[in-house]
Amino acid sequence: MSAAFDEKIHETLGDSKLQFAIYASTARLIAKREHALEGDNLPDYQELRTHANALKKNTIDNLDYYLEQFEANVVAHGGKVIYAKDATEVADFVLSLAKERGSRLIVKSKSMTTEEVDFNKRLEHHNLESVETDLGEYLIQLAHDRPYHIVAPALHMTRFQVADLLTEKLGVPNETVIEKQTMIARSVLREKFLTADIGVSGANFLIADSGAIVLVENEGNARLTTSAPKIHIAVAGIEKLISRAQDLGVFLKLLGRSATGQALTVYTSFLSGPRRGQEIDGPDEFYVVLLDNGRTKLLADREKRQSLYCIRCGACLNHCPVYRKIGGHSFPWVYSGPIGAIITPQFLGVQHEPALPFASSLCGACAEVCPVKIDIPKILLELRADVQKSNLREGKGKMERITFRIWAWMMRHPRLYEFAGMAAASFAPSSNGGWLREVPAAMNLPPVRAWLSQRDLPPPPAKSFRQLWRER
């Protein structure tokens, strides 16, 4: 794996406070989801998953149709749709609109898509202030950090770190009581909401038959972002589409429960266009920016296309034993956890971090909890095959490839296999049955060393099974 990946993993594993924070937070989210799904709370959970998967499949497999339907409906309600092929086009659109309108201040609600396109950074040098308003994202922004988890961006920060951060960046006296910290952020951000020129949001869902976006949140910052400023811009990947408003019955039942164990989050906003007719408040202008940024690449792969079904609930992160050890920041891109592991190589190419698809024991816990039934382990296996094909093309990984070639050849020749087994066993130190803490130099190849760095080795038995069987 790349030195950076290895280093970040190592650092995270060595930080016992962080290990505790990650494990405890994910444990809480696991328990909440389990509670929301136990007994009679959602008896048709499995059926709903199957149905949600079928709905997403239909939408994604016919995405061009639904994109056009969505666009026509947005326009019919007085809004505008902008297609952006990459991060630059998103930024260019916002910058040019802001310039035209003389906008100075943007308030933003939580959006992984805007993280993906480095939204805040791209606007930085243009006399435009873009402020995150979700509490966790606000803290991350102040700290110039990256979100740690799809749903809980500041999972890794302690109250003491937050206290120091607020003091440093806002000049307020050091406050370690969490409720008071929250109120400090609330009052700073309230002022921003009420004076902002533009509100930028993501979208949890785009509804084709309504020309609407759906925003799901607990704080109220997304509502304020999309209701207070005169201009609302929603930035969303093209894969966020679902075909009908009525399908929200299925998706909303699954999203809240899978993410945080809530039947519904505190606020679910269904927004279509600027304010209408005699409505009293709301934005005067409404834009939806539909982002490609590589999604059309994922679409083209029939097997892996299901990666686009993701509704960003974070359940796979919470249940992944690897994520629960290495945390969000070890991952090379903004999307972490199992979903991050499958989409990162597809967006950025397998050579961006060739070890990423291998950073999994294929335990399948992710697939078990995915509300839209993405077969993550299957895609990881496909990506591993893609990595090897790519390595072959690039002349990388020769040693391993040759090893497996020899191994496969041996496995087709039982007597050679048996001989190799006996030869390997003869190198091992004798043991009274106790497991081995170390081995002689001749045996101490990298995989053996790696094994021994963490656990003891089984002593090779005096006779193999086949020898014992013959002697019966």
Add this chain to the structure above:
Amino acid sequence: MPPATGQRVSIFVTCIVDQLFPSVGMAMAEVLERLGYRVEFPEAQTCCGQPAFNSGYRGEARQVARHFLDVFRDADYVVVPSGSCTSMITHHFEEIFHQDPEYLAATHMLAPKVFEFSRFLLDVAGVDDVGARLEEVVTYHDSCHALRELGIHDGPRLLLSRVRGLELREMDAASECCGFGGTFSVKFAEVSGGMARVKVDSIVRTGATSVVSIDSSCLMQLQGALSRAGVGVRTLHLAEVLASR
């Protein structure tokens, strides 16, 4: 429902059992024979190809899988003391042979006859009590492939409940991965070790003196970690428990 006396079953012991944990294979054969089966061990067997498949070398996996299908071509039943090897055959051979009609057909013929050991006992032999006795407090680890690909959860627990003198204590995190994952255990050794230590803590909390699983690779990972931690808990394959008298 008594098993067919003298019915032939072939055993695929798996390379890890053959080379490192032969007593597991012997125990499994013993239990099967006690039930009246005629156990066959086709000597030409080696591996199911999983290590290559999981590492992305589908060509190499295919070669080894073909060998497996050739070796067990005439089997009536194939019994396997491993969930991951069984699911490789029953779930993944389909994928690696999708462009090879001959071996795809062979897979469709053979796969329905391939059973993980506890499944074989319960679903084919139709027994849950094999007359075993083991006076011990044990805990059980759910192997991931067995649990999530084959749906094996209640079966082994039922079999253990019939072992005289045995007390089963569930650990929290019973279905959390032990961290083996094949080459993952050495490619991401630190993470793998960390995952094993989470399980070790969970095991220790039960007060059990043994941890039981249906997969030797999990047991190797867990025993390696238990031994390194100086914890005196041993690992037992389900077959070894069921062979105990």
Add this chain to the structure above:
Amino acid sequence: MSRDHILHKVRTALGRNAGQAPEPAPPVRLTIPTQETSARIDSLCARVEALAGKTYRAESDADACRYVAAAIEGKSAVASNAPLLAECGITALPNVRSGFYESAALREACASAGCGITSADYVLADTGTLVMLASPQEARLISLLPPVHIAVVASARILTSLDELLSLLPRPAEQTSSMVLITGPSRTADIEQILVRGVHGPGEIHVVVV
């Protein structure tokens, strides 16, 4: 133009042609339980209270007005233009300002008000959810800016569930630019997973059923 470029890429990826009809979508799946009004009210109140909201079952319009008057005592309040509020006499209460139809004035009033009073278009019994459609009767900010939100709702408006709402309102976008589902007070657990209420939206909510 990025639009044509992206749509073209989508079609190529999917092997579809421009103007090609989509494959039929799976059927809509909505399950609506049968539930008596009294059971709906019970469920609604239980859910709202479980989320630390307060509920009150008013015996009459006047009773509702009394409850609201007590709840807003010593505070300034902004009320929406929902007819039910006027019917109950709530808009006539001394510390209540209402009749806002213009956004700037409304915003100013809400930003300084201690309480926002609204009705709700629908209420969902199984989740304790208020459904608010933006309209000349209901502005968006009244249930959002002030730290306390009081919703006075007609029992006839209580539906069983989101599924029932969606079957009644298959295309909310045709009615309004904004439909918001409000389930409990604003909250966050972003710092150390400790729950704090009233982050941006109201930290205190009351549901009065008339």
